[in-house]
Amino acid sequence: MRKNSSTNYENEQVLHDFCDAAYTLSVLSGRWKLTILVKLMEQDLRFGEIKQMIPKITERVLALQLKNLEQDQLILKIQHKSDPKAPVYRLSLKGKSLKPLINSLAKWGEKYK
Amino acid sequence: MRKNSSTNYENEQVLHDFCDAAYTLSVLSGRWKLTILVKLMEQDLRFGEIKQMIPKITERVLALQLKNLEQDQLILKIQHKSDPKAPVYRLSLKGKSLKPLINSLAKWGEKYK
DNA sequence: CCGTATCCAAATAGATACTG
């Protein structure tokens, strides 16, 4: 009797390809990514502003995480021709689309932590 | 003009405490955790069975990941008095409750990867 | 069969100084 007895009623929820879930986890995993994304949900920010909001992050690591997020196309780095030295980081549509997902993660965490 | 123009219509979705989301990510992050959880969604398994299903995992790492999952109370290690040498790993209720969440992760990943 | 013990490699993150 090793097979779960619950097989019948639980399978109405089909399991999607969990490799896709692994991809999602991969873009979210990183010491400060969630924090940065959440800050950017509210407004566009510059490097120094993020640094100020997250005092414990070092410049090197902030640069790395931003680069990752940009490569995964979750954020955009916007440079104006008028002042290319003051780029702004902004959520992309893909990044914005994470909002409900992050909320789902938070709800599960709140309930089960 | 740095403030997002989208502030008005997007805030109907309140942002939950993202620390709770970080907790959720933390229990899911680990090289093989998702794989193991998905296998256990279908049936209880023994150490050696999981090892066979994931040939590339080493015994040390499998033991570590199982220990993590057990500590986070996502899985149960079930030992029968009759044969304490043949424990079975089983999803806990908390572990089972991840199913819809993992599906959400997979759906987002499928769409945006 | 179900792990643990040792040792090692890789990835990630931190401290600090420096540059265009």
Added chain:
DNA sequence: CAGTATCTATTTGGATACGG
């Protein structure tokens, strides 16, 4: 201000051998 360069520390995962 917005990063890069170095160097180090920590965490995580892998290879392999051994033990109850």
